[in-house]
Amino acid sequence: xxxxxxxxxATVNSxxxxxxxxxxxxxxxxxxWVIKPAVWxxxxxxxxxxxxxxxxxxxxxxxxxxxxxxxxxxxxxxxxALRFLLISLAVTPVRILTGWKQVVRVRRLLGLFAFFYxxxxxxxxxxxxxxxxWEAIWEDVIKRWYIxxxxxxxxxxxxxxxxxTKGWIKRIGGKNWNRLHKLVYVSGAAACLHFFMMxxxxxxxxxxxxxxxxxxxLVRAVEPLKRRFSx
Amino acid sequence: xxxxxxxASDVLGSEITPKSVFDDRRRFLKTAALAGxxxxxxxxxxxxxxxxxxxxDGVVKSKWSAESLPEDDPINSYEDAxxxxxxxxxxxxxxxPKDNAQDFKTSPWEIMVEGACAKPGKISFEDLIKPATLxxxxxRFRCVEAWSMVIPWVGISLxxxxxxxxxTSDARYVYFETLLDPEQMPGQRAPVLNWxxxxxxxxxEAMHPLSILAVGMYGEVIPNQNGAPVRLMxxxxxxxxxxxxxxxxxxxxxxxxxxxxxxxxxxxxFYSNVNPMVSHPRWSQASERRIGELFKRKTLxxxxxxxxxxxxxxxxxxxxxx
Numbered sequence: 065x066x067x068x069x070x071x072x073x074a075t076v077n078s079x080x081x082x083x084x085x086x087x088x089x090x091x092x093x094x095x096x097w098v099i100k101p102a103v104w105x106x107x108x109x110x111x112x113x114x115x116x117x118x119x120x121x122x123x124x125x126x127x128x129x130x131x132x133x134x135x136x137x138x139x140x141x142x143x144x145a146l147r148f149l150l151i152s153l154a155v156t157p158v159r160i161l162t163g164w165k166q167v168v169r170v171r172r173l174l175g176l177f178a179f180f181y182x183x184x185x186x187x188x189x190x191x192x193x194x195x196x197x198w199e200a201i202w203e204d205v206i207k208r209w210y211i212x213x214x215x216x217x218x219x220x221x222x223x224x225x226x227x228x229t230k231g232w233i234k235r236i237g238g239k240n241w242n243r244l245h246k247l248v249y250v251s252g253a254a255a256c257l258h259f260f261m262m263x264x265x266x267x268x269x270x271x272x273x274x275x276x277x278x279x280x281x282l283v284r285a286v287e288p289l290k291r292r293f294s295x
Numbered sequence: 296x297x298x299x300x301x302x303a304s305d306v307l308g309s310e311i312t313p314k315s316v317f318d319d320r321r322r323f324l325k326t327a328a329l330a331g332x333x334x335x336x337x338x339x340x341x342x343x344x345x346x347x348x349x350x351x352d353g354v355v356k357s358k359w360s361a362e363s364l365p366e367d368d369p370i371n372s373y374e375d376a377x378x379x380x381x382x383x384x385x386x387x388x389x390x391x392p393k394d395n396a397q398d399f400k401t402s403p404w405e406i407m408v409e410g411a412c413a414k415p416g417k418i419s420f421e422d423l424i425k426p427a428t429l430x431x432x433x434x435r436f437r438c439v440e441a442w443s444m445v446i447p448w449v450g451i452s453l454x455x456x457x458x459x460x461x462x463t464s465d466a467r468y469v470y471f472e473t474l475l476d477p478e479q480m481p482g483q484r485a486p487v488l489n490w491x492x493x494x495x496x497x498x499x500e501a502m503h504p505l506s507i508l509a510v511g512m513y514g515e516v517i518p519n520q521n522g523a524p525v526r527l528m529x530x531x532x533x534x535x536x537x538x539x540x541x542x543x544x545x546x547x548x549x550x551x552x553x554x555x556x557x558x559x560x561x562x563x564x565f566y567s568n569v570n571p572m573v574s575h576p577r578w579s580q581a582s583e584r585r586i587g588e589l590f591k592r593k594t595l596x597x598x599x600x601x602x603x604x605x606x607x608x609x610x611x612x613x614x615x616x617x
Contacts, residue, residue: 127378131389134584195590200579207574210577
């Protein structure tokens with residue numbers, strides 16, 4: 065999704081798509097018949113694996129969810145939420161670096177999957193971990209900074225998910241829509257910070273995620289400069 | 296010392312329990328393979344300590360044995376207590392200690408005793424344990440991360456051990472240190488904490504009858520991942536106070552530095568007593584998840600040992616001295 069720009073969409077439509085909207089051409093479009101289904105399968109795979117671990121734990125005495133399944137599920141979903149957020153933020157840099165314009169067409173799908181895992185992560189916290197103890201949840205949100213920051217990351221994503229349809233792009237206009245969807249950068253930064261703050265001591269793993277995020281932002285920042293100098 | 300090396304014909308209590316076998320194919324295979332290796336190598340005296348789960352003999356019951364355990368505190372499974380814990384020297388994930396500590400060498404092991412005492416010096420693990428009685432101590436274990444377990448430790452009274460070194464009147468605190476060995480402890484290769492791990496107790500806390508040096512769990516030698524060969528266990532404090540794989544004990548006048556306090560002073564105080572009324576910047580400490588239970592339960596003052604230890608802190612503002 066999330067930061068699809070109208071110009072991107074326009075380029076893709078005119079340059080890469082076959083002329084005329086005949087169905088035969090669409091059927092031959094590998095984006096529709098190969099890449100998008102593959103993205104669906106790959107994006108659902110972590111959830112399917114978690115589902116299997118739950119089944120294995122309940123029915124076969126497996127220990128894949130560790131001694132503390134609620135914590136395991138929380139961290140597993142949080143890890144994947146952050147990973148998918150970074151993957152969706154990597155679409156534009158991939159286009160810039162490789163020139164493969166078609167890739168932009170999976171951006172919305174990836175962004176919505178990122179949102180999907182964020183929602184599951186928070187649902188696990190609210191439902192399983194806190195068991196809908198709203199008082200305790202509110203206290204967490206206002207008192208524990210890493211949770212405050214995490215909630216901010218979620219809040220930034222909600223309007224983006226809501227306005228991810230073509231109808232909404234039309235309704236608010238491409239320019240405003242683009243501006244709104246810049247919020248994903250805030251969300252990505254907040255998610256990285258949330259992960260860093262949540263870990264105790266000085267740990268490398270959150271720094272790796274933050275470095276990847278910074279790298280993706282850097283590619284975006286350098287692009288317009290490069291264009292200006294080469295033009 | 297009352298540690299008997301396991302003969303192939305010996306049956307472990309845990310082997311009678313089918314759960315531990317069913318639960319973990321990996322451990323089952325490992326035990327089976329090592330039992331075979333043990334047979335072949337039984338003549339060699341230097342069989343690594345991890346080669347078999349070794350039963351401890353002569354463990355006596357204590358005031359904190361099963362008989363006095365509250366009904367709603369069932370003992371956690373061996374599998375839970377040995378596969379899910381924090382021991383950052385072996386990695387920061389809960390399963391890392393078990394995965395990375397299997398080859399950890401715990402014998403020979405020496406402990407340096409120094410500072411304000413009449414009999415400082417180096418003492419071998421065996422000499423430390425020999426004069427003491429191994430007691431079963433079933434304690435609630437409360438991690439600062441708001442999870443808890445009930446674990447049957449085997450240990451010796453810390454107070455009795457410390458008295459043997461004849462601490463002087465300057466010994467107002469006891470400082471403990473974990474082994475520093477990045478080659479064996481992969482977690483120490485990253486600056487997660489200011490290694491080596493450091494902890495401390497006030498002398499009256501250390502002398503308290505609840506405080507033990509644990510050398511076993513579930514009637515067996517303590518597994519490497521749980522702090523072998525000897526760790527502290529002070530059940531009324533958050534788990535990180537109970538320092539593992541101890542190589543140094545020092546009596547001193549000043550309050551000693553502790554690793555977590557150095558890492559984040561606002562989060563981890565020197566005392567770190569379990570206290571549901573004082574919330575931590577990361578976790579409300581009002582409740583906890585007992586491992587094996589879905590719903591949280593209320594956290595008890597001093598982890599339920601209020602009657603025994605509250606007098607240690609009379610007149611102290613526990614909000615200030617968290």
